[in-house]
Amino acid sequence: MLESLVLDRVQTRLDGLAAQRVPALAVVLPGGRRIGPADAPVCLTLRSLTPLAWLAAGQVGRVAEAHVRGRLDIAGRMRDVVEVAFALVREDPTAAAPLARWAEMLRHGRSLVRHRVPADARQVQQHYDVSDAFYALWLDPRRIYSCAYWRDPAMSLAQAQEAKLEHICRKLRLTPGERFLDIGAGWGGLLLWAAEHHGVHGSGITLSRHQHAHVNRLIEARGLGGRVQMRLLDYRQLPEDEPFDKIASVGMFEHVGRANLPRYFAKIRRLLKPGGLLLNHGITAGGTRNAQLGAGIGDFIERYIFPGGELLHVSHVLRVMAEAGLEGLDTENLRPHYARTLWAWSDALEARLDEAARVSGEATVRAYRLYLAGSAAAFERGWMALHQTLAAHPTGDPADGPMRGAQSAYPFNRDYMSR
Known part of the structure; x- marks a missing residue:
């Protein structure tokens, strides 16, 4: 019956x-x-x-x-x-959970537990250390595992990823000799681009052993040992005795957790020189109160793709950033760019399924096929977004900066980003 x-x-x-x-x-x-x-x-x-x-x-x-x-x-x-x-799907995946107040308290407690230093290391390694060969099958040659920037619709994925790297460097106004920190540097795409194209002294950190080893091989092969370093380190453990001129965090803060977000931005503020700039790039929630997607989608991603990942609406991110003493300067939503990026990854994986299964196993391939295509469609629908936020550590002196009252390296216009 x-x-x-x-x-x-x-x-x-x-x-x-x-x-x-x-x-x-x-x-x-x-x-x-x-x-x-x-x-x-x-x-x-x-x-x-x-x-x-x-x-x-x-x-x-x-x-x-x-x-x-x-x-x-x-x-x-x-x-x-x-x-x-x-x-x-029969429900709005971006809607708040029932009993939202109690759900928020439960999420906060879980977030504190899940994002201790050892736990974060295990979770990052579970995702990024699946297999370098697996990711190499469907990422671009630089292995950039974050949203590309399709400045021209005719661009290839590799070109759009390079456009994204340059877009970030221009927003940060990188200049030769500056000390630049890349938090969650992945396979080194931004770190090496900033050093080779903008002459910075770069430091990158990751919790992935595979990424750490890969980037250090590239640093040695390209003769950048005197200007670039990659460390296996949690952002909370970074020393604060020599603040950086510029900081980027790309595709990393999704792993920080709601409960730790104030600590994350406070740490960045201490790592950033007064007048310095931060570019925070990451996935944000489409709804204002949901920590993950409904209809079981978020649970699937938590279990098989990003353990410990948490989504936050950009309004929450900007508020916590401001409360930590960082001034929001410019926020750009690249949501459709990430949909196109994910479809490019999905198509590349679909073209090499047999090879992918050999290097990572059938279960991993099944999970990533659904994750990449499902995420692409979710970004198209606005269930998730991708925000780049440029912020500054104000100096407190109105006379500092390229314009009176700027108190930072930001000129308070966008012209320089596209010149």
Whole structure:
């Protein structure tokens, strides 16, 4: 009786897809019975009936988890798959959780526990140390694992990533000889670009052993040992005796956690010289009160992709930044740029699935296929955003800076960013 009721609900959901003008979906049950059109471009083949209830309820994150665990197979183009999946979602994924006040208190406590120094190291290594060879299959040659900047729509992914690096360096007004810090330097793309194209003395930190070793090999190969260093270090452990002229944090603050965000920006302020500039680049929430996406999507990402990751709305980020003594100067939303970046990564991974499975395992490939395509579609829908925020450590003296009252290196116009 219960099974029949669930099957009826699934059939109703499948019929409803046609009204939403999305690709059709078919479901093949363990005994071979097929529900849905024979020519549906997306098909789920179930090994048990358990995922049916999640499908009927629109819990697409649970369906994705079943796929990673090998309990069902998904056939179809990833663009069609995510169109169907998001059409099945029955709730606003950016809405606040029920009992929002108590949920906020619970999130704060969990955030404190999850973002201690040893825990952060384990979580970062779980994601970034999957396999260098795996990431190399679908990232650009510089292995830049953050939103690209499509200054020209005709750019390749590699060109758009270089445009992003230059965009950041121009925003920071980097000049030769300045001390530059890259927090969460990844595989070294920005750190090396800033040193080679803008002449800075660069310091990068990461918690990934693989990234640390890779960047140090590049530093040695390019003869930058006297000007660039890469350290395996938590940002909280950085010494503050020699503040930096400029600081960038790209794709890192998502790992900081809501509870630690005041400490994070306070630490950056102490690391930054008075008058110096910060560029904070990271994923932000589409909703003002949700810490992750609903419909089980956030739980899936937490379990299989970014353990410990937390989303914050840009308004919250700007408030905490200001309370830490950093003046927000310029905020740019690159949301559609990240959608296009993720689709480029997704397409590159789809073209090399067999190789990816050999170097990282089938479960990892299944998880990342859904993560990359699903995230691309989520950015297109505004469920998540990507904000670059330029901020300063004001000197306190109105006479400092290129314009009276600036109190920093910022000229209070945007012309220099595009010249």
